[in-house]
Amino acid sequence: MIRNIPDGLIGRPISRKEDTRLLTGKGRFTDDFNLENQAYAVMVRSPHPHAVIKSIDIETAQKMDGILGVYIGEDCIMDGLSEIPHSPLPKTDNDLKLRARDDKEVFIGPHMLLPCDKxxxxxEAIAMVVADNRYQAMNAAETINIDFEVLQFNLDGLKAANGEASPVWDELPSNTCIDATFGDVLETEKIISTARHVVRAEFYIDRVTGVPIEPRAAIGSFDKETERYTIYAGSGGAVRQKHELAHVLGVLPEKVRVLSYDVGGNFGTRNRVYVEFGLVAWAAKKIGRPVKYISDRSEAFVSDYQGRDLYSKVQLALDENGSFLAMSADNISNVGARAVSFSPLGKGSALISGSYRIPVACVRARAVFTNTIPTQAYRSSGRPEVTYVIEQLIEKAADQVGIDAQKLKEINLISQQEMPYTNPIGLTYDSGDYHKSVNLAKKMAAWDDREKRREISKQKGKLRGIGFANYVESSIGSPVEQAEVYIKPEGIVELVIGTQPSGQGHETSFAQVAADWFGLSLNEVKIIIGDTDIVKIGGGSHSGRSMRMAGTVIVRACDEVIEKGQKLASELLEASISDIEFSNGEFFIKGTDSKISLFEIANNLKKSKNGKFRSSDLDVIKSNEMHTPVVPNGCHICEVELDPETGEVKIVNYVAVDDVGRAINPMIVHGQTHGAIVQGLGQAMLECCVNNLENGQILSGSLLDYGIPRAGDVPHFNVELNEIHSPTNPLGIKAGGEGGTTSAPAVYMSAVFDALKVYDIRELKMPVTPHNIWQTIQNTKKFNV
Known part of the structure; x- marks a missing residue:
């Protein structure tokens, strides 16, 4: 009935409603909850990357003070617990259909709560100790003696793909669980074989981990009378976790309640169930008391799902004018010891051509098992990897062809007139003006004056470089979302939604949409999330889906409320429906002063005693299913100053122009962009999961060893929006939480290589630490001498 309201709330940079609560210590994070008479669980974890469990001696632990139970894999089997149903294969209509070699059933590696065999x-958790307090459990865990038969192990995805490693699973001797090809292989090979220019390269994108500010925690309880489990656990979606935990525990979903309120960061690490969530619920039933588990940071580094870890071998064919003709890619994703998610492989493979007009392409997508922690969709799932690959590939092509890299990118950039554009792998880009973003970014970065700044740095003994990168990413996510809208007589709209914020500001942005649609104030809308006894359906928050999916279903639910209210107002005001109009939360008869508000109608329904009206007559539950992807995009420019004597790099300017579709709250979008950029820069500058190659031990097991960017490592960001509304949904939304992560590794590395071009250095592996840069410079000097 209504759409954009002039001077409304949509599009305004409103301060976040939730910040006062969170900044004054009133958040409701998992560890803030404590239940009466709760016990504590501690996990015993494997020191080996690959070993047979020959025996486990728990006798001493069982006899220690305060110990309530010690449990191993055999106990899980005896009680009928099942594996975690991760469902790693993407399932929306527009996802690439990943499959095993020869179209065989994909083997994912079952994820039991505690293993029995290996x-x-x-x-990997092997045993759980439950005690009256955490310290008793930790002391008992130290006494558990496990007899291992240590096996050969492999940490390297490329070795796994090439058949150079022992099988992680006996059921799959090859270690390759996904092997699928997309695009036109024959035409791609034909064009590459005859092209004037062909550039070839290989890239490895390191493994990283999310490091959310709130470590993982869970509390499980069991009610004997109702035979219901309750689990408190921060997550990316309480509804999904409810169904997966019900499967693990062997009960119907209605016998499980998940409470996931405030969540201190996610970045993909919390989107899948962890073994501890099922274990505390099961243990609570066994001992008749609630059980709490808290991960410390060191434990998180050896058990949180990790991200990235992609090898890519690529070719790009060009004609004599620099126009792109064809591209091929061979992508190998190291999914770790079992398949938790193939999303990074699928999402990335669909976007190998990036923002560019490449007529023909093909990609071979493989996923392999190794003896490493399972990988999962980490912020921007698969897109930073392929963006880095295509941007660096084009820069190598520029060197080979003799065309300026920025010019080469620009002449092959997809134009707005070509939208909607279907790339050579089959993904359709819904909308965008990529050239406008480029021009705006160059203006903001004073691109034309870059050589003057380079000369100033040179006079100080420094090297200056400027990097330029375009990006696209795709957002689909779980296709179903539901909104429940309840108009309360006391003057509040209650909105129940199944997404799960972890810092994105949903309480504000969602309220802006509903308040705008009804013409109310922001404080008249209350968002309810995270309790599966209230939230029945919801896809959670991941894949940049929340604002688009939730916004779409919210406005459709609000429209239905207004439609219902119009009929009720016509009855209460004794007027024809056609004479009833709605504005600013009120229904009125055209041309008169006679009116009634939404809340007054709700109050009338509540007081109605003659059966004519029901109190639920204004309630609306609306679901929506959306498989069509949107493609956020943008252009980022990074400028650095590098000290050749130390290898230290200082970012002196960073410009980001992002097309997120309609920005419901630009301030929140900019905040998301800042965080996303820093996370992407972390991958390029500092972050890397490192293992000892001789014994598999994790060397980056604390924040002393795993570097993350700090405020002093980054400049003030210069960010701007280029809002091209998507035609795929009523609000024109794309996504705004992941673009910075997608582009930052590519643009930072581009800037570093530009600074190092005086040494003709074009090969550096991320992360490029000062030592790595300094050592490469020294090696180059020696070679030149």
């Missing part, structure tokens, strides 16, 4: 990575 351990397959360092940090």
């Amino acid at each position: 351990v397959r990575h360092v940090g």
Whole structure:
């Protein structure tokens, strides 16, 4: 009935409603909850990357003070617990259909709560100790003696793909669980074989981990009378976790309640169930008391799902004018010891051509098992990897062809007139003006004056470089979302939604949409999330889906409320429906002063005693299913100053122009962009999961060893929006939480290589630490001498 309201709330940079609560210590994070008479669980974890469990001696632990139970894999089997149903294959209509070689059924590696046969990575939980307090449990865990038969192990995805490693799973001797090809292989090979220019390269994108500010925690309880489990656990989606935990525990979903309120960061690490969530619920039933588990940071480094870890071998064919003709890619994703998610492989493979007009392409997508922690969709799932690959590939092509890299990118950039554009792998880009973003970014970065700044740095003994990168990413996510809208007589709209914020500001942005649609104030809308006894359906928050999916279903639910209210108002005001109009939360008869508000109608329904009206007559539950992807995009420019004597790099300017579709709250979008950029820069500058190659032990097991960017490592970001509304949904939304992560590794590395071009250095592996840069410079000097 209504759409954009002039001077409304949509599009305004409103301060976040939730910040006062969170900044004054009133958040409701998992560890903030404590239940009466609760016990504590501690996990015993594997010190080996691959070993047979021959025996486990728990006798001493069982006899220690305060110990309530010690449990191993055999106990899980005896009680009928099942594996975690991760469902790693993407399932929306527009996802690439990943499959095993020869179209066989994909083997994913079952994820039991505790293993009985083998351990397959360092940090895998083997036993659980439950005690009156955490310290008693930790002391008992130290006494558990496990007899291992240590096996050969492999940490390297490329070795796994090439058949150079022992099988992680006996059921799959090859270690390759996905092997699928997309695009036109024959035409791609034909064009590459005859092209004037062909550039070839290989890239490896390191493994990283999310490091959310709130470590993982869970509390499980069991009610004997109702035979219901309750689990408190921060997550990326309480509804999904409810169904997966019900499967694990062997009960109907209605016998499980998940409470996931405030969540201190996610970045993909919390989107899948962890073994501890099922274990505390099961243990609570066994001992008749609630059981709490808290991960410390060191434990998180050996057990949180990790991200990235992609090898890519690519070719790009060009004609004599620099126009792109064809591209091929061979992508190998190291999914770790078992398949938790193939999303990074699928999402990335669909976007190998990036923002560019490449007529023909093909990609071979493989996923392999290794003796490492399972990988999962980490912020921007698969897109930073392929963006880095295509951007660096084009820069290598520029060197080979003799065309300026930025010019080469620009002449092959997809134009707005070509939208909607279907790339050579089959993914359709819904909308965008990529050239506008480029021009705006160059203006903001004072691109034309870059050589003057380079000369100033040179006079100080420094090297200056400027990097330029375009990006696209795709957002689909779980296709179903539901909104429940309840108009309360006391003057509040209650909105129940199944997404799960972990810092994105949903309480504000969602309220802006509903308040705008009804013409109310922001404080008249209350968002309810995270309790599966209230939230029945919801896809959670991941894949940049929340604002688009939730916004779409919210406005459709609000429209239905207004439609219902119009009929009720016509009855209460004794007027024809056609004479009833709605504005600013009120229904009124055209041309008169006679009116009634939404809340007054709700109050009338509540007081109605003659059966004519029901109190639920204004309630609306609306579901929506959306498989069509949107493609956020943008252009980022990074400028650095590098000290050749130390290898230290200082970012002196960073410009980001992002097309997120309609920005419901630009301030929140900019905040998301800042965080996303820093996370992407972390991958390029500092972050890397490192293992000892001799014994598989994790060397980056604390924040002393795993570097993350700090405020002093980054400049003030200069960010701008280029809002091209998507035609795929009523609000024109794309996504705004992941673009910075997608582009930052590519643009930072581009800037570093530009600074190092005086040494003709074009090969550096991320992360490029000062030592790595300094050592490469020294090696180059020696070679030139």
